[in-house]
Each structure stands twice: as C-alpha cells, then as structure tokens.
Amino acid sequence: MPTSEGRRDQSGLKDQVAIPQACAACGVRSLTVCAPLDNEALAAVDAIASRHTYESGQNIFDEGEPSNHLFNVTQGTVKIYKLLADGRRQVTGFLFAGDFLGLASEAAYAYSAETITEAKVCRFRRGQLDELLQRFPQMERRLLVIAGHELAEAQEQMLLLGRKTAKERIASFLLLLSRRAKQAGRSEDPVHVPMSRTDIADYLGLTTETVSRTFTKLKTQGLIQLKAGNMVALSDREALAEIAETD
C-alpha cells in the first residue's frame, strides 16, 4: 500500500496507478460520482479536484452566476434554494456527504447554495470535468443515474408541496432525513436535524410557526421526541409512515 502522495504517480503502467491519497481518505466515495471509477480514472479526477472547506452559513454560489464549477459534498450539510423578488424562499433540496452539486445548471446556476453546517467539498472546473466525462464514460453513466435519482426525488417533493397537509409534510421530511442518514452511514433513529425551523419551513412550503406547532403536535401524540443537539427520535416510525403517505 503506497504511503506516498500518489497523486502525481506517472509510472506509465495504468493498472499500477495508486489511489490518490485524498480520494483514499474519502469516506463517502462509494456514494458519489466517483464510486465506479478505477484507480486510473480516480487519479484523473483527483488531479482536477480542489478541496474546499466552508464554515456553517457560508454561501457557495448564487443563482444566476456563471456555473464555472461543479461540486461534490464530502462532509456536512448544504441547502440549495431559489428566491422570488420579494424575498420568498423555496429550499429545493438539502445535500449531504456524497451528494453531487450542480447537475441542474447550464451556463448559469439554477439556484443558490449555502452551507448549513461546516462542510467540505471537492470542486471541479466545468470544462475539465466535461473532458473527464468524455474520457471515462462510466463516470458519465453514473451521473445520469444520479440525475435520475434526483428527478425522482424532485417529483416526490412536488407531490408533497402540491398535495400534502402540514402534518404529512413534516412526517415525510423526518422519514426522508432518516433514510438519507442511514444511507450515508449515520444514525437513522435519533436523526440529526441540523437545519433551522426557517429552512425546514422553506423546504416544505410552510411557515416556521406551522413547522414548530406541527413538531409539538407530533411530540404530544408520542410519535417523536425532541432531544438535545437537534436530534429527533422517531418513536413511532409506523405511524409516521402512515401519516406521510396518506392521512
């Protein structure tokens, strides 16, 4: 196992290319666009990636900016959102470690992105990434699969926003968070809910007051428990699932 940095390994023997150190240390590779890459492709990705750390609450890019970079979140939580001229906000997604950021953009970003916790990303120049996609079709195929997932999720969210009641929205949201946490290898039952009531409201098409009241109601009914450190225990998952789908 190589202990050198590996990133500049130019031995010329493709199948002996080492996993670049940064990627080797990447705990979420199996979840990302990098999952299907062999060592050679991984080295190429590594060569064009730059790593960045953001504090909580920092802006990554704004809607309308030229989308020169695409990102892969490797740590922390990020929200993406759109604004109306008068300030109404719609959070269109929360991104966690492993999520790809920037798929929906053409020349300009279609939404703004901001960190919710401290977060780390791998950043790619669009042109360089495009070249890589041409060289490594398995990467492009992977992106297409990811895009498909995101589309399916978007449809689910439209159903929520267009047709569900406040209670159904909150139940759906908690179950979604739990599912995502599990898939990223984090605790699925006491779920960590790192976002503010305002962010949740803007994601679910509600107000902070309604979000708060609904949490209280679910707590009173014994379906959830609010714990320290923004943890929420899903005491009655069955009932929550029931509510999320119908009611």
Place this chain on the structure above:
Amino acid sequence: MPTSEGRRDQSGLKDQVAIPQACAACGVRSLTVCAPLDNEALAAVDAIASRHTYESGQNIFDEGEPSNHLFNVTQGTVKIYKLLADGRRQVTGFLFAGDFLGLASEAAYAYSAETITEAKVCRFRRGQLDELLQRFPQMERRLLVIAGHELAEAQEQMLLLGRKTAKERIASFLLLLSRRAKQAGRSEDPVHVPMSRTDIADYLGLTTETVSRTFTKLKTQGLIQLKAGNMVALSDREALAEIAETD
C-alpha cells in the same frame, strides 16, 4: 437521396448509411435525444425503436410498474402524475413532442403517464437503449443535458408549488406553455391549452374552482382572452410576466 426504407442498410460503409425513413420523417428530431446523432447512430436507434399511437386519455404506464420501456414523445401531449392513497393527485409534468419520458425511473416507474391528446411515441426497451448509450456516448451526453434541463424545471416548479399564490401560479403556467409551444414550433401567442381544469389544478397544487376563478380574474383584468378550441391569448404578456415572478 434514398427512397428505400434504409433501416436494414448493411452496406458496411458507415458514412453512407442513410437516415432511416421513420427518423427522416420525424419533425421533432432536433428537439429530442436523437438530435446529436449521425446517420449510423440514427439507424441503430431506429432499429430498436417501435412506434406507437395512443388515443386521448390513454394510460401509457403506471407508477410502480417495472420500467421496461423508455419513450420519446413525437406528437401530442402527455401528463405524468403521482397519486396518494386517498386519490389526491399531483401532475408533475406535461410532455410535448420532442420530450423524453422515463428518465426519472430506476427499476420501476416513479410516476404514471397518460395521454391528454392523441399522441405518438417512439418506444425503446431499456436494455437495448442502454446498449446504444454505451455505443454512442454523444447520446448519453445528450440525455445528461436533458436531465439537467428537467431538474432545473423541477426546481422552478417547487418554487411555484411552495411559495407562489394562485394568480402567480396561473400566470407562470400560461407563460410556460407559451414558451414550450414556441420552442416546439407551435403558436406561442394564442397558446393551445389542451389539458382540463382538473389537470391544470393538479399540476399547480390548486382546485379546479380556484383555477377557473383565477382564469376569470385574469380575463376580467384584460390580461388574457379565452378563445374557441382551448386557445388562450396572452393579451398582456408584460403584466403576466410581472405577476409570475413577483406580485
């Protein structure tokens, strides 16, 4: 110019492959996934495509079914929607000639699809299409671009569903229809609105009554005119655009 069917042309000279007849007659090729294909690729696509015609109101597939086929709409209008157990419906999109159908699906369709008018599609077996995508990376790249468009549109729709008023939703909807019609080469000003009030309501997260009342209001204010044959004239596009973005 070849008058023979062309589809089975096996001359062995790739650059002399003729455009298959069905594709040659396809009026919307430049809008579709087939846009970037050379004659050879087009012939391969043609070879695995089967054409189907549906009457108005026919089901194409249902949510949850194994997604064995993907489609390209070549004529007419199709709606896709999701249902809750109690029958509440969310229309997540309307598809027109040129639109690709099935991107958001994994093993199973993520939504149901039904025609709104008489419609024609090109149908592909998933496995065969996947093979083709491997052989012709420009096709895969094109699909990725299409998926990106759809994601951006989905975000826009989430903003509408989560944060816009009824009036803003209707104005946005009419402008969207007009834009899509223009891009497909159909009349953008008296816009054709082929879908029922119920379908519009289920797309915009409203009820038929509210949709109807809002149309009436816009008409009264002189912003639109309701004409025969489900045509709507956008008499004051400026004002509509103003309403759609802010109010």
Place this chain on the structure above:
DNA sequence: CACGCGCTTTGATCTGTGTCAAAGCCGTCG
C-alpha cells in the same frame, strides 16, 4: 454565571383557498 441575542414556541386572529352546491355551457349522439 449573568446578560443578551437569535431562534423557537405558543397564542390570537385573519385570509386565501378549499369545500360544498348549483347553475351554465357545449359538444355528442340518438
């Protein structure tokens, strides 16, 4: 460890849109 600030919760009231009901319209079919 007390202070202050921002976030969250709770309360009182309001309103846009939903619900329920009925009448109008229009194309179709006998």
Place this chain on the structure above:
DNA sequence: CGACGGCTTTGACACAGATCAAAGCGCGTG
C-alpha cells in the same frame, strides 16, 4: 336538432395554515 352528460363557472361558506404578537429558551460571551 333536442336532450343528455361531462366539464366549467359562479356562489356561499368553512377551515388549514398564514400573519401578527409576545413569551420562552438556549447558548455563546464577557
């Protein structure tokens, strides 16, 4: 060409969730 059936419009009223307002609460800071 007249009556039927489904869609659309209009009306009266109800309600889920928004708005406005004021306490709580927790957490970082000095």
